[in-house]
Amino acid sequence: MTDFSIETALMQSNPAIKTIAGVDEVGRGPWAGPVTACAVILDPNNIPTGLNDSKKLSAKRRAALFEEIHDCAQISIAHVEVDEIDRINILQATFRAMERAVAGLAITPDFALIDGNKIPPNLSMDAQAVVKGDAKSASIAAASIIAKVTRDRLMGDLAQQFPGYGWERNAGYGTKMHQLGLQNLGVTPHHRRSFKPIHNILYKGNSVTN
Known part of the structure; x- marks a missing residue:
């Protein structure tokens, strides 16, 4: 399980740092749907038990923590849709989603912890990248849970509008069912054309697996 030790060390090393946002994203790899980012400021005195990398939690546990985090933390969620992903590429779209999530917080944090090895270029505060941060930082873990549950539910809603691709199960990733849906039904407005x-x-008339 993750803990709050990275955040505590930062606040102890610099008295000016009083609020820290954990930031994570989901949806870089799928063939369809937006990339989604979340920024979370946890209350150090009220941290939900069992925070961890969202991928290591069951769907039931993620859903329970999703509600707990909403009850005790400041949260901001941002999406970058497929047209923007296609226009600026997925890395830049990921940065943009993270930047928008941080900017959407009710208060501006003093510091941001970013999952991964790159820091979005347009944040308005100091930040630190943490490789595999969703397994190390409680704040990033909370952000990963909110982002994943939010995006999974969004893809479930889109699956009702565009059945046959399995988005309610594969969240837009290129599974066999998704490939079959593309072959049988074609490309939707929610597919990433880039x-x-x-x-x-x-544009090439090839099969989806080429």
């Missing part, structure tokens, strides 16, 4: 499998279908 991604090679979708690009190949649209």
